[in-house]
Amino acid sequence: MIRRAAALFPGMGWRELAGAQDGLITRAQLRAHGIDNDAVRHRIATERWVARSATVIGTTTGGLTRAQLMRLGVLHAGAPAIIGDLSAAELSGLRSWHREEITVLVPQGSDVGQPLAGIRFVETRRSLAAMRDPARRLPTCRLEPAILHFAAYQHSPRTAEGVVAAAVQQGLTTPDRLAAWIPRMRPLRWARMFRETLSEIADGAQSVAELDVLHLCHAFGLATPRRQTMRHGTDGRARYTDCEWSLPDGRTLILEVDGAFHMEVAHWEADLARQRALAAPDRIQIRCTSRELRDSPDRIARDLRLLGVPRAV
Known part of the structure; x- marks a missing residue:
């Protein structure tokens, strides 16, 4: 985690690092900048900081914004965790599929400790590094695998088809780009249905x-x-x-x-x-x-x- 932070934010002090992370910083990052546990406890006791989780400190008080909640999820889980499913699609602009709970994808077998309110940690065997969107500073899944990963775990095929169709209909991606991710995510539940659906969408179906x-x-x-x-x-x-x-x-x-x-x-x-x-x-x-x-x-x-x-x- 420390090496990753240094690579992402070279030359930053802890204040600049926290600012770049929506006002949040991990205890490990603070130690790397010379802030020990006693100093952290003092700032929390004097209500300047807030312990947002066992591993993440908030340098601002008050309720968390949605952006901070997403950041909290990936900081708490640590690398290579990423924002996934509909939460990632939300960041890409998907409308009418909002879910209040934030989804964070973590490697299979990860121990993320106690549950965090408003955040759902989902384990996966898939390569999170391969699915990560390199254009975003917040670790986030690319739109196409995020949509397909969410759709594949729905109970209703109609819901699964609906979110795939919505992503294309709203101009966020194309049938070809979604179809290209199906073999990359093998094994993928309902892969055949997704290919057929995308073929029909490419042929003119809009919803x-x-x-x-x-x-x-x-x-x-x-x-x-x-x-x-x-x-x-x-x-x-x-x-x-x-x-x-x-x-x-x-x-x-x-x-x-x-x-x-x-x-x-x-x-x-x-x-x-x-x-x-x-x-x-x-x-x-x-x-x-x-x-x-x-x-x-x-x-x-x-x-x-x-x-x-x-x-x-």
Whole structure:
């Protein structure tokens, strides 16, 4: 730990080192700078410092910020621990997948001592050095392995697919970059599913709901739809439809998938206005919920067949 700190922060005194570490410093780092345990105890007793863990001292008082909580996790665990999973993805800008608890990846068999509030230490046999993002001063997992590592340990395949799709949809990475990490993380639970999901995303699927529609079509032998088709409504605005099929009679069937947020009045009214704007004599518009896609795909497949969606060729 001391050698690592010296390499990262050459020539720094303990004050500068603590400042570079969000106001935190380890007891080992303090000893390396000539601050012994008696001096540490005195500063804690006089309420100038705070013992944040058995090994980490806070040089500021008050509650920890989120950045400090992340720093505390990796300092307490020591090298080569890194911020991982959704906590690392959060630092890369992933939205709508926030988890309050910080995840820190540590080598298999690590002894991190007593639990720390707000921090979850996850053991792994994978090379943390290989997964670490060299562009960040805070030891952090690269986005792609962070997403795949989190996804692989979910109980629900839909959640696993959803976070992979979200990372691509939000422009944080690409299907190719995620796919390149799958063999590097072998063995990886659901690797085959991830490859298939990424192939579908690369082919145009934008969300987990669209992936659910594709799974439905494959399972019930229906033609796959066009996704995210741009259409101009009666008000002249460009809009993108979720899924479309060309029917044998020349008309177009549009399926829009509503998530939970569509139940809010403002979203519901906006969706009604959108549906009116896209209405045309040669278009049939229907809607379903993401819950229906998940729980009753057979009923939706039956309705699609009755409306004329052709079978897969």
